[in-house]
Amino acid sequence: MESNLINHTIVEFPSEEYLELRKRELLDVSDDFFTEASKMGMLRYTISKIWNKTESNKLCFTFEYKDEKSYKQCQKFIEEWQRTTDNSSVPRKSFANRGIIIADYKSD
Numbered sequence: 001m002e003s004n005l006i007n008h009t010i011v012e013f014p015s016e017e018y019l020e021l022r023k024r025e026l027l028d029v030s031d032d033f034f035t036e037a038s039k040m041g042m043l044r045y046t047i048s049k050i051w052n053k054t055e056s057n058k059l060c061f062t063f064e065y066k067d068e069k070s071y072k073q074c075q076k077f078i079e080e081w082q083r084t085t086d087n088s089s090v091p092r093k094s095f096a097n098r099g100i101i102i103a104d105y106k107s108d
Contacts, residue, residue, distance in 0.1 A: 002037060004065075004067065004100055004101050005064070005066075005067065005068060005071045005099075005100060005101070005105070006062065006063065006064050006067040006098070006099050006100075006101055007037040007061075007062070007063040007064075007065075007071075007096060007098045008060060008096075008097045008099075009058045009061040009062055009063075009095065009096045010050070010058055010059075010094070010095045010097075011061065011092050011093070011094050011095075012056075012092060012093045012094075013034050013058070013059075013090065013091070013092050014055065014057070014091055014092075015057055016057050016089060018057065018090050018092070019057045019058075019059060021048070022090040022092065025090070026047060029085065030045070030047070030055055031080070033045070033081065036041075036077060036081075037074050037077055037078070040062060040070055040073040040074050040077055041062070041066035041067065041070020041071075042066075042070065042074050043064045043065060043066055044062065044064035045061070045062070045063055045064075046060075046061070046062040047061055048062070049058065053059075055097070057098065095102065
């Protein structure tokens with residue numbers, strides 16, 4: 001299934017140690033998180049470490065949604081998950097960028 005809505009969220013940490021701690025926290029819950037979110041129309045969830053910037057401690061989260069309805073349902077779920085499940089005290093700054101896919105090229 002092709003998606004048309006995407007979100008890239010960049011999260012910046014004050015140190016590599018904080019980044020690694022947050023990464024471990026997220027990997028412990030990501031399977032359950034995605035299982036629930038996929039029921040609402042989330043098609044893809046990725047966590048990647050940004051590596052092309054020196055002295056940068058950033059993770060990139062990519063979320064792809066089936067449609068606008070799925071996006072809205074998932075946003076409610078994510079907000080609730082953050083309030084009830086995500087008890088992390090790791091300091092961080094988040095920058096979200098949401099878009100509509102206008103071209104998508106893939107190789108076989």
